[in-house]
Amino acid sequence: MFDLVLSNVRVDRAITDVGISNGRIAAIAPGLDHTGAVVEDCDHALLLPGLVEAHTHLDKTLLGMDWVENTLGPEIREKIDNERQMKRVVGLDAARQSARQVVMSIAKGSTAIRSHVDIDTENGLADFEGVSATRSRYSDVIDIDIVAFPQSGLVSRKGTAELMDEALRQGADVVGGLDPCSIDHDPKGHLDLVFDLAVKHAKPIDIHLHEPGELGMFSFRMILERTRAHGLSGKVTVSHAFSLGANDYLGISRLLDEIAAAGVALMSTGPSMVPVPPLIRALDAGITVCSGTDGMRDLWAPFGNADMLERAQILSQRNNLSQDIEIERAVDVCTYGGAKVMGLADYGLAVGAFADLVVVAGRNVTEAVVTLPPRKLVLKRGRVVARDGQALVEAP
């Protein structure tokens, strides 16, 4: 007896049934007993574990608001300062906006999200509180991790560390940081604050590292030193890590080995305009890699749609993956890789795992990544939360 049976669904390369009870996968086998169960005929569509959006900014999206024309230059600092000042001017309510993006994510098949949330001395904890409200509101349909993120600087903006400390007391899950050289101009000061907060609150770390080339490699090694010193293997993620895309084959190989040995994870969105970490080399070095859709339709840039299956396509194309088995590895990054980084328990396509699942048309994984059909079903703990591309929960 199952609560729900997904019938005629494709798991790996076979058509089978999946029985779900009490929010978990109870059986995977053809011809399961349908008695008393709700049956969803999947018509040979593909079953994937819930997509994991491991890097986004729920507090920033302008989704559903008046259009804001973008006239900014390409400098990160200009984008940061503009955003900090304009958020309240354009009426960006973090609770409302994060809810809108969460509902879009659910429709696209994400069952877990790690979101960085800006904390600064101008807007205080307003964005953190807004995203926290959204996390509570949707807690039974999606997991949300909040990273306390000092977007505007930490050492260089006095009072920010105290706000981060307060956010962590109030339930932020992860300590954020960014570009310790280029934002604060004090890599030691910045990283010591980040690691001290992590140790104090016993929380993991996730650091944005946009710094390119040798500068980024320098900052990365300072992160590795502190990870080893504090015994934080498995607890630190470096996001973006553009420096790992540098054209220095031997230097990057050595650094990838050090990253693997230190137990530091990478997050790459596979952006096309900058160098990116070499995905297959990083995976082969034994590094856990996750991905995310990053900022969406925000004051930085207008793009984004919260689709982690499309992200597997973007990662594949960015890394010149065209073999089916390579593209399947990119999908693993967008599922299992994210689950490992977020520490999601009992995740995956296995009996006993939570029924956090996506059903999508496709003769195989690669075809689903190529064609990106609307998600047929999205399940959270065995409950249908989206169907035919539409979320069954409402956005404000």
Next chain:
Amino acid sequence: MFDLVLSNVRVDRAITDVGISNGRIAAIAPGLDHTGAVVEDCDHALLLPGLVEAHTHLDKTLLGMDWVENTLGPEIREKIDNERQMKRVVGLDAARQSARQVVMSIAKGSTAIRSHVDIDTENGLADFEGVSATRSRYSDVIDIDIVAFPQSGLVSRKGTAELMDEALRQGADVVGGLDPCSIDHDPKGHLDLVFDLAVKHAKPIDIHLHEPGELGMFSFRMILERTRAHGLSGKVTVSHAFSLGANDYLGISRLLDEIAAAGVALMSTGPSMVPVPPLIRALDAGITVCSGTDGMRDLWAPFGNADMLERAQILSQRNNLSQDIEIERAVDVCTYGGAKVMGLADYGLAVGAFADLVVVAGRNVTEAVVTLPPRKLVLKRGRVVARDGQALVEAP
């Protein structure tokens, strides 16, 4: 009196009506007389000129066929040889397959296509004949240019030049070429054959140039020499031109100026895994730039969906364009740039132009590029050929 009126449609930044008679735009003004006209209420959607797919390979797609697992390495030569040998093995019928892709292009809003078509000594003119049949079949709903393309080599495969000559006699519109150093190992021999065929048949030229860095810059200059020598300004396009993405600011600036002066156009698809020509610098240098979706779901790689509006997004992201006015320039590349390269007469959003048009939801051009909604209407010579994302012509 108009045959058709698009009412409440957004042209530039205003809501207006567009009256169409005898396949051409007859008036653009609010409150046009609807008497006797078919009226399409566009509900404030955006009007764009028909998208121009200026670089694809209609003869190659596997769309709608059995899945072929890709197990190839990243080398171009390996992909070329595999494809030439496997096309007939997997049953790739160029007439049927090109028709399938053309119908998908129409659904996505393309009103003109330039397709390279393989010509080699193994498959002869079979693919050319297949795509020619498709061109005839859909001649009243889309313009198709055929490039006679020596994919497997020209000098190094005796008999190919004669087949190209025959294809041009039978109606191929453009002389193709590729990588004169790395494929034929005889840049002078290759380019002399290409330019001689072009002069003999009075046809334009479109050369694939994947060669990177200094090698590609060398080949590019040999193309420029011949363009000037034969007086072919405005008649030569170089596709891909990855070498223009080299990290040599002054060298590339000089070459861009030479390209502009020679009247050579560029085609860039904005791929993420290789260096690409700098879009805005090329446009600012006065070069005509067009784009295309390139190979789709073929024996090289599984990706592609024939969407030239998505291509504007890809070009924007690859070139780090986030300002609205920059993204509008990427859309111009996918419309006016392609029209100029293809020599399409009376093209554009102006009274007197052919009514080759796309209507798509969006408060402005950038929003349409970001959200990529199904095309609401696609018109060819004033006739509705697609509606709500579905082509009104059939594929085999």
